[in-house]
Amino acid sequence: MTALFACVAVVYVLGMAARMALAARWFARSEPLSAAHAKVTVMIPVVSGDPALQACLRANLDNAPDATFLLMVESDDGEARRITADLARQTCDVLVVPPPATGENPKVAKLACALPHVATPLFAVLDDDTVLPPGAISEAVAALGTEPAKGGDLVTGLPVYETDGGFFTRLLAAFVNGSVLITYPVGALLGEQRTLNGMFYLGRTDDLRGLGGFEAIRGDLTDDYAMARLYLDAGRLLVQSRVVHPVRTTVTGFRHHVSVMRRWMIFARRYLRENPSPFTLGLIGGTTLAPLVLIGLACATGGWALALVVVLLAAKAVVLRRMRSTLMGSHEDPSQVPLEMLADVLTPLHMATTVFRPSAMRWRNRQIRMVGERITYE
Template identity: 40%
Template sequence: MPRARAAVWAAGLVATAALAVVRTRLARREIRRQRPAAPVDDVTVLVAVRSGDPLLPARLGEQARGLAPAQVLLLVDDDDPVGQDAARGAAAGRPGVRVVVCAPPEPGTNPKVHKLALAQADCRGVVVLLDDDTVLPPGALGRLVGGLEEADLATGIPVYLDGDGPWSRLLAGFVNSSALPTYLAQAALGPPVSVNGMVVAARRSDLERIGGLASLLDATCDDYALALAFRRHGLTIRQLAEPALLATTVADGAAYVRIMRRWLLFAQEVLRRDLSPRLVTLVLLPSVLPLAVTAAAVATGPLATAATVAVLAGQSHATRTLRREAGVPPERPGGLLVEVVALLLAPLHLLTAVLGPRHVRWRGRRVRVGVGDRAAGARA
């Protein structure tokens, strides 16, 4: 029995290391691809704003300073005075930035998409959807729009900036340990099945072709629903190695668990509808193997445990190197350990998402996770 257990552990460790090498090499190939920039004069950036995070005023201010000469519309709810104040502060003194106060959505409507759909008529030729906690590095907007030269929709890579407190850092560790190798490795082998909703660029004419953003009003997983709509209409999607820098406050462990559960419920929708050998190999296995191999290592012995920790640390180090190559700011000391812990916790969060209810608290409202009636069952 000990010999069989050791053989299982060894096989799992080899698979974990091999997948890490493959994903890193594929991601590096995408990072090194030329990313030409395009003018942004004909661009409208839509930002759906909702208060609740103390970082919001600073993030909106950074957005507004870095997006000129594009037009920026900060979309706020009429029942959110704190969000309105933050948006007006960001827009002050910037003629290209405008605050739009939106009426409340109908019941059963995605509150974020509701605001985006209301503003679509005021957009220029290219529309960029940007989350209110996300800032693009210098020149990134032009490179994102430049991606539309070879596709109908372009999206970037989420990268979390280290926040204050252990829970913010753990959330950043989860995203930063997986985003680049997961998104970019898939992109190296074929078009993505979904998009990163933190930042998306598309021509207004193509959005109108899919029925406009209003066609996504009943979708909670609006990023995946948007990708399904583009695929259904024969439009192409391009995943760029362009970082989108996120910063959020995670107050405590309960908030961290809620965010992780919501994200993995959204990811579960993609796996349920678009499971393929590519997703199994490059997404699912790298997510569950680290915890399984670590458990097998602990049962095998201290040498196996030490070897497993070394492999996981090497995997995280390779991912951190990818982020530097992509132009992401350096992390705080100790980030390597945080990322290894996040790798091990990910399967447990996925399990709670699979077994728990399908309702989540999101943007101040209780919603059921799904892609909406229009996107349900749609496949490219």
């Protein structure tokens, strides 16, 4: 048992060190770009329920006064309609759309309704809990490039979750912040970028329309992965930019936390199943499963082994916190370190829950069940 524990520990250390080194290398190679300006319509699918919703939307309007904002709300979402009606008095338009029908992704259905209203050369998609800092759109435009032959076709950013709030809000932030830096940039560096961060991405409007628009992915469960496939299958280039955007998500309690993590793990499981490369299964999957495996082996090995696992998890969390501060400008309280350690141990358990009822999940205010590849609502 000691030999097996030592073997898994070495694999974890080497794998995590490799991910950190590759992330640092990506940042070293992708130098900041000078801001570029173009007319952009930012489409934000809005769903009520989060106390920070209005503040997030207002912050985006304030931070990007030159952009055109189009907010989409469902006709039966009274609270979202009230909030967006107040904001519409500023520089944004509101589009009221019908609730998603059976077979439709709720986010993509809104975007499909909005795209015909986009009159600018560029479009951006932004989640309603995401805040773009001042200048972020200009940075994304620069990463896209002014000419398709000399740049990319779809640019995405790097989310960093804000860590203020209750225990489960901070635990969710610890999970995301503890993985994003060593996942998206590493995939981009290794040429394994087969999905994107769906919280924010930007591209050319004519390109998207030429690929069939959002109608082409209206029935896909994982909208970010489907969007990436739409572009990659057409031979287009995804660009991982250095744009860092805060995300504010309020997690109300244990059940809410488990619900969000379960949905994300269902998405991740589908992605891993369809992309079984050494990068996804080995470097990402292996280092994700290792903490829980190490704890199980340590319990059978002895107290010294358990202490070593704690040291390894703490070292990973401390080093990544420093890297996020240096590379992403993130400033997190040291109390996030033990939460990141806990999140690393719990993640395999969240993944394990997808074995039971893998087709059922909660998405904001809707209960979804997959019947084959078809989205249905309960």
